[in-house]
Amino acid sequence: MSPYQTMSCHLETERLLLRPWAESDTEGLRALHTERGNGTPTAEHIRELITKQLTATTKTGIALLPIERRDEGDFIGYCGLVIGRSTVEEPEIAFELFRRVHGRGYATEAAGAVLEAAKATGRERLWATVGAWNTPSLRVLEKLGFERDHVSTEAAGEVVWLARLLR
Numbered sequence: 001m002s003p004y005q006t007m008s009c010h011l012e013t014e015r016l017l018l019r020p021w022a023e024s025d026t027e028g029l030r031a032l033h034t035e036r037g038n039g040t041p042t043a044e045h046i047r048e049l050i051t052k053q054l055t056a057t058t059k060t061g062i063a064l065l066p067i068e069r070r071d072e073g074d075f076i077g078y079c080g081l082v083i084g085r086s087t088v089e090e091p092e093i094a095f096e097l098f099r100r101v102h103g104r105g106y107a108t109e110a111a112g113a114v115l116e117a118a119k120a121t122g123r124e125r126l127w128a129t130v131g132a133w134n135t136p137s138l139r140v141l142e143k144l145g146f147e148r149d150h151v152s153t154e155a156a157g158e159v160v161w162l163a164r165l166l167r
Contacts, residue, residue, distance in 0.1 A: 004089075004121045006061040007081060011113040018065040018079060018110060020057075021050045025066050028075030032098060060088050061121070067097065067110050076101045079110035081118055085159075086127045093118070093128050093164075095140070107140045115144055119166045126166065132158035 011018040026046050034040045057063040064080035077097030084092035093114055095107050118126055128146055130137045138160065146162035153159070 002061055002088075004061060004123060007057075007063050007121050008117050009057065009063050009065060011065065011110075011117055012070075013109045013113050015070055016106060016110055016113070017068050017070055018113060019068070020063070021053055021066055023047070023050070025050060025075055028066070029078070032077060032096060035099060056083075060091075062088065062091050062118075064094060065114075067106065069101075069106075076106060077110075079107070079114050081114060081126070084127075085129050085161075090123065090125045090127055091118070093126050093141075095137070102136065107137070108143050111140060111144055115164070115166075124165065124167050126164045128162040128164075129159050130162070131156065132160050138162075 009020045026043055029050065030041055030043060030046045033046065053064055060083065062081035062083075064078055064082050066075055067077050067079055068075050077095065079095035080093070081091040082094045084094060086092045093111055095111055097107055115126070126146075127149075128141050130141065132151065141162050141164075144164065146164040149161045149163045151158050151160055
C-alpha cells in the first residue's frame, strides 16, 4: 500500500483541461512526436504508448496527461508526472507542447496544475530533467519554483536536474 494518494487525472485551469488519454489522442500525439524531427511514428506505436501510459498510471498512481485548450478543444501537448530518471516517491514533472502554441504560458499553466496535483498526493519533492539547451523549459520550471540541483552528461548532451520541494 502506497503512502501517497493517487494523483487526480482531471485537472482544469482557466484555459486548459488535462484528462486521461483516449484513443482519439493518437493522431495528435503522433503529430507531436513527428515535430521532434526524428521521423513519424506509426499510429500503432502511438496507441501502444498511450496504453503503456494508462497502465503506468494504474500501477504508480501518477499520470502524464494530454492537454487540450478549453475554448478550442484541441490537443496541444501533454504534462504530468513520470518516473523518468527519478522514482515514484519523487517523480519528475514532464511537459511537451506543439511549437505553434509556445510562448503563450500554456506550459506554465499546465505544469502549475500538475504541481498542485502532486502536492495533493502527499509527495515532498519533484524533479525535472531538461536538456541544457532548452531555455524555454528551464524558464517554465524556474517560474514554478524549481531550483537547479546538478548537471549530468548523457549521449544527447548535458542534462540539468532541477528540484522543487512541495511542503
